[in-house]
Amino acid sequence: MPPAISPKVPRAATLVDVGRAAGVSAMAASAVLNGARTSSRIAEDTRKRILEAAATLRYRPNATARALVNRRMNTIGVAAALGEESELNSYALEVITGILAASATHRQSTTMFTLHDWDRDATRLHSWCDGRIDGLILIAPMLSKEAGKLLPVHTPFVALHANHQLPNVVNVESDEEHGAYEMVRFLIAQGHRRIMHVTGDRGLTGAERRIAGYKRALASVGIPFAKNLFVPATFASADGRAALRAWLLKHAGEPLPDAIFCANDGIATGCLEVLAEAGLRVPDDISIGGFDDTLAARTTVPQLTTVRQPLREMGRRAVEVLLGKIEHQNGADASASENPIVFPVELVPRASVSAPPVVSRIVPKLRQ
Amino acid sequence: MPPAISPKVPRAATLVDVGRAAGVSAMAASAVLNGARTSSRIAEDTRKRILEAAATLRYRPNATARALVNRRMNTIGVAAALGEESELNSYALEVITGILAASATHRQSTTMFTLHDWDRDATRLHSWCDGRIDGLILIAPMLSKEAGKLLPVHTPFVALHANHQLPNVVNVESDEEHGAYEMVRFLIAQGHRRIMHVTGDRGLTGAERRIAGYKRALASVGIPFAKNLFVPATFASADGRAALRAWLLKHAGEPLPDAIFCANDGIATGCLEVLAEAGLRVPDDISIGGFDDTLAARTTVPQLTTVRQPLREMGRRAVEVLLGKIEHQNGADASASENPIVFPVELVPRASVSAPPVVSRIVPKLRQ
DNA sequence: CTGAAAGCGCTTACAG
């Protein structure tokens, strides 16, 4: 008894199928269906026959075969570190939205890779660079120096918010120092003097630049830097919340700060929660400023005054720079283009900041 | 004068390079480096020589060449419709996080495709299905019936929250009707009677199931369905906000509802904003319930009582079902597996719901 | 245990 024939899905049509159906060779079909350069050299009626055959056979050029000969997959990779919570955050969401939009515009696919930790997983980058992508965008605010040295050589890279300058890699960033400066100047202009800063991860470029802007703004109006208003935390929302909570616990009975400048919107969200828990009203009792202008900044009540980084634009630009690099891979090197590419930022005033209360508030007792 | 030789990036090493370096043929190298089945048949010391050669040459198997012969790219696609705002929302973020995690576990790449509108762009699905992906997950709460008919045939699909049952496509969904029922029962248990529902897009399965659960819960305790507490909107946050705003404007001076059940967290967020603007406190004056338990539910202040759909789990499961389908593409059909796959949901009580105020509130006058 | 051959589906010179 012969083995039962399984109901196979019919194979997709190939160029030779189309050629046969049109009474023509495979590469004539190739020329009219896929070839940009040579298609004009085919006679008009053969051309028409081929087009018809392709339509009835529902011919689709096989992407892997084309990639093999063209050395071009028409897809770009995006690598992001997930961090502790193993989740994409709203910062990444914005950036990725921009990348996807630009990729689609340039008819490229986008494949996403996630790492848990740059140091531990940097070698995995090599396994992505095996022809499946033509180039890679590193969403790299957490990138370590060590990991940066392990980048594969056959694949072009572009970095976004790179934590270390990578050799031969264009970095797309924004003027975070200036953004922090503007935010703190804005708070000062509203009448605030005792301005707390809850920081991002110490040592990360993003965090340090915000700290620098905070300090410069204070100095610019002669407000001394107060160590007890400087609260180290991380960019994770939960850490920001915990840091402020600990601070309030420790300083119960002392004067409350006028305002808090948080290193990102997630931290600001965490602070809003703690303040609500403490029975403090924002902005009546205390003002809050964030950074990034992610989704979170608009879904808090009150909405957050924040510093807008044009994250989608930046993602879009990263794609364009990368595509340029892919196309000129063997040609003039990219040293001609600017590096880093620095985007301007913008203060976005919303409801979470107002003038300070006439009578200074006292830090209330929190339940442990 | 000869043309200047551009400093070419050296080609990546191939199997024949490795073979040559090890004094052996390319397919011996193939057997030990890439072949699972045949690698044991190579002598131990040849094997070692090959491994060494591969290491010094930094050999990486070319993904496109392997894909061409194996008919397997080891990557899955994810298609999501972006809608009006052209942005990934937090629902998609959760699902995608789960998909990325599961893909990585199964050593698959994930490539993302975005559509603006299923009806207009459904034919673009075909262009993704050209060998670059082995299967596709449709994030399909908005999928139209027409678009569903246009799916390519050579590629396996799995749907997530499909708005229409697709022939031969497993759908991963959750028990939304029950979730809505539980939410409204919970509100009733807190003492609420006048419970508003701000709906999702009428006609979408997700919206209709929530409406059904809302009605069933009211009926279960003999509360009559009140047409003026039933507010049609869409799943877009801005529409939810606008719908509630219009309602408050129209009903100024009348009694405020005790509670609002919103069809998703985004709508709930919009409602929080409008209520804050109207000077109403949540939950003191009015309680709010959401749906989905996305990031937004935890970044509002107060945090949202909501119905948790296990979106990451669902994304993960979609990957697993899809992989099964890819592997048995020519074998037994998938009719054996359950369809739809329905996940349970769970009420998550948070700060946005409390008992109703002792004295009923009146709808305040809003500034136009 | 190892290698020569054929082929996956396409494209790029090269002939005619």
Add this chain to the structure above:
DNA sequence: CTGAAAGCGCTTACAG
């Protein structure tokens, strides 16, 4: 204007 040949880098039978 059109086709036969070679090759992209790999794998899968098939010989030896």
